Amino acid sequence: MNDLTRSEAVARLTNTQITTKRSCQMNPVMRLLISSAVILGLWQMVVVIFEMPSFILPAPAEVFIKLIERYDVLLKHTWVTAQEILLGLLLGLSMGLFFALQMLMFEPLKRWLLPILIASQAIPVFAIAPVLMLWLGYGIASKVVMAAIIIFFPVTTCCYDGLRNTPTGYLDLAKTMGASKWQLLRYIQLPAALPTLASGIRVAVVIAPIGAVVGEWVGSSEGLGYLMLQANARMIIDEMFAALFILAVLSISLYFITDKLLKKAIPWENQ
Incomplete structure (x- = not known):
């Protein structure tokens, strides 16, 4: 008993x-909603307490009204920026993975590729943007390349570090069983590098919108960056904040979607 x-x-x-x-x-969604509510509340308090004029800092309600009034225009420009970000991510991830594999497979090549990696981050994006506009025009291509360049370094370094730091015990065991260089890469090194690569992808998803928007600021006729510049020039500050709000929502949504997909695709990431 x-x-x-x-x-x-x-x-x-x-x-x-x-x-x-x-x-x-x-729930992460609940945390995000609570954080957003706190930020909006603080924003409203600043507007009320300091009596901020709408042409300097509009109230959240004014921005929300502008979102409703101009939803068709905002949606059109959002679609353009979203395409630039997604295509830039695809191009940047492909370039980063390719360069990381080249540095791993051909060790002497690393000495030649490393300066390119460093230069991609050392040169300010605002300095690169006019050159890309000259070469690729004012269309979507220059913004896609700009987004790809800005994520190129973190993706390449994360992928290369993951490939290089594969546990030697796994490699030695596979070699004793007669595994070829390609089999080592495919079955051991790439799976072992995926968690590190996932960290690089998460960073890339967050900073890719910066490249796209910078490209739109330098020269474009559409996109959220272009819309923000036009609204600022005409002192329509609530519309500028509406575009900024949509860009933030787009970036946050893209991050959470990517994070969810990576956790599903790489279940051993946290082990």
Whole structure:
């Protein structure tokens, strides 16, 4: 009887701990909503307390009204910027993976490629943008390349570090079993590098919009960056904030979607 009572007590205590743990864990979407509500509340307080004029800092309600009034225009420019970001991510990830593999497979080539990697980050994006406009025109191509350049370094370095730091025990075991260089890369090094590459992809998703918007600022006739410049020039500050808000939502959504997909694709990432 005492053993049964003790077992029941342990079971109840375990269930209570699990319930408490689950109640303490908050859904990421709920955390995002609460954070957004706090930011909007602080924003409204600043406008009210300091009596900020709308041409300097519009209230959140004014920005929301502008979102509704100009939703068709905002949607059109959002679609353009979204294409630039997604295509830039695809190009930048492909370039980063290719360069990382080349540096791994051909070690002497690393000495030649490393200066290119450093130069891609050392030169300010505002200095590169006019050159890209001259070469590729004012269309979407220059913005895609700009987004790709800005993510090229983190993706390449993360992928290369992951490939290079594969546990030697795995490699030695595979070599003793007669694995070829291609089999080592495909079955051991690439899977081992995926968690590190995932970190680079998360960074890339966050900074890729910077490249696209900078390209739109330098020269464009569409996109959220172009819309922000036009609204600022005409002192339509609430529209500028509306475009900025959409850009933030777009970037945050893209990050969470990417994070979710990476966790599904790489279940061993946190192990």
